[in-house]
Amino acid sequence: MNIKMDRTETGLLLALPLLILIAFVLPKWVVNYVQVSLGTGLVALGVMIQMRAGLVSFGQGLYFCVGGYAAGMLAKFLGISDLFLLLAAGILAALIVAGIAGFLLRRYREIFFAMLTLAISMILFGLLSSTEELGSTDGFNLPSATYLGWAPEGETGRLTLYTFTALVVVVCAILLNRFLKSPVGYINEAIRENEVRVEYLGTSAHHAVHITYVLAAVVSSIGGVLWALALGHVDPEMTNWTTSGQFVFISILSGTGNIAAPLIGTFLLEILRVYAVEISPNTWQMILGSVMLLTILYLPKGLWSLLTTRKSTKPSDDSADKISVGD
Amino acid sequence: MAVLLETRNLERTFGAVYAAKDVNIKIEAGEVLGVIGSNGAGKTTFVNMVTGYLKPTAGEILYKGEEITGTPTRDITRLGICRSFQIPQLFPELPVIENMLIALTVAQQTRPVLFRPAINESLKEQAMELLRRFKIDHHAEQEIQTLAQGVRKLVDIAMATVANPDLLFLDEPTSGVSADEKMGFMKVLIDALKETRTAVLFIEHDMEIIERFSPRCVAFYEGTILADGPTEEVLENKEVREFVIGSEFHRSGNAASTAASVQEV
Structure with a gap:
């Protein structure tokens, strides 16, 4: 793999120590929000990389939940609490589910893709809600994470998990940034624009969509494991449509222009929600809805577009319209 | 020259309508071939079938001696058959x-x-x-x-x-290009393709362009091939004149003016 880093990757690496430092500086409640945001931010990243291919997943909560429950079940039934094994379980479960579901979903686009992803996530919601062994709608608790036999407790345990979460999220974000610039990532942009042409160029759009879907699922499941460990609890709400809707909300709010955008967007949404609830406890959703509406109206490419300058793409003048035929 | 592409009794129906019937064409390596025909004559259907976008209902497509009938578009491209579109994709x-x-x-x-x-x-x-x-x-x-x-x-x-194709289909390359730019446009195009010795089949409605750039011409009519041969013979063919290009078309005059306009370019 090419180790040369671009600005986004350098920025993410520079942000890592700062991210870790705030755990020691900022109030505990803010750090908790950051930690939760990092977990859900990975799911938003999963939504974002699919959006780059023109696919909107209204069921990304499925893999958030698959990751959380896979880790939770490993802990609950086998007594395993090692972070690395829990992450591996979440990734494996997501690979299996997305690998199979991808064969169906890669054939669909636009609203059909959105509705099918939603339908599959709601099937899991129904299954988990009616499974007493997994706590039904209440879910179940997870133990504190251990690290290759080391079991930190109290404040040390909290800080260790936070540090690992920050590290994993930054590594995932860097890898996804590389994916977006890779041939498959590049083909995704082409699929969004014109799938017929992609096939005529000699590659399978279905294949690229399948790969992207599985990758998004894996990242979301990692988010699910980290989120579940941070809260020490999983429940079927993780795969409910309202949760999936939040991830789409974040992607629209933040935009798909940069891999860092959904991570920042997730944190902004958490903060927005906190203040919305404080300002208007019974109608806080209206505030969120209004923000969404204003974003779509005035920043259709999301908050990240405020940081980027649009390249000048002047329409051709008469002289440019002429095709040169001589030397 | 070696035969690059051969279609045998190629047929495509849409319900009871024949979009292509008994289409037999051979294209040799490096050759330039013009295809004419009125709208709905089956020209684009033929290209769509060869490039894998449409599956023929009957017949065979052979490329370099191997059958490729029904092969997906992306695999056809990988084999060395590419295309452009009437509406740029x-x-x-x-x-x-x-x-x-x-x-x-x-x-x-x-x-x-x-x-x-x-x-x-x-x-x-x-x-x-x-x-x-x-x-x-x-x-x-x-x-x-x-x-x-x-x-x-x-x-x-x-x-x-x-992908450096061996065979390139151009579906109405000059449609949407202004009349005074067409000749120059085609010259740029054919010169660029000559460099790579790519065999070219282009669909065209402008007979001056066919005369100027295509030594061989195939005329389609209602899904079948009406005539196939040297361009001057096809354009003089009685049936082609009646059903495809119209009897008012005069070859010699147009050819002279075409040559002049290309020289000006």
């Missing part, structure tokens, strides 16, 4: 150079690569070289949606050539 919100880079990225990708950058300086240079060949390099940074139709057509064709 591009990535409209991206600049010309990005369109070319995507095409090159796909052409050079043999297996999915997930974490290695797609774009490098060498690829950019290849993209610019292709744009220079088609004399549209000065449009490199412009978004497709801001370009004139003629330039879009050339980008569409340039993208179809990134």
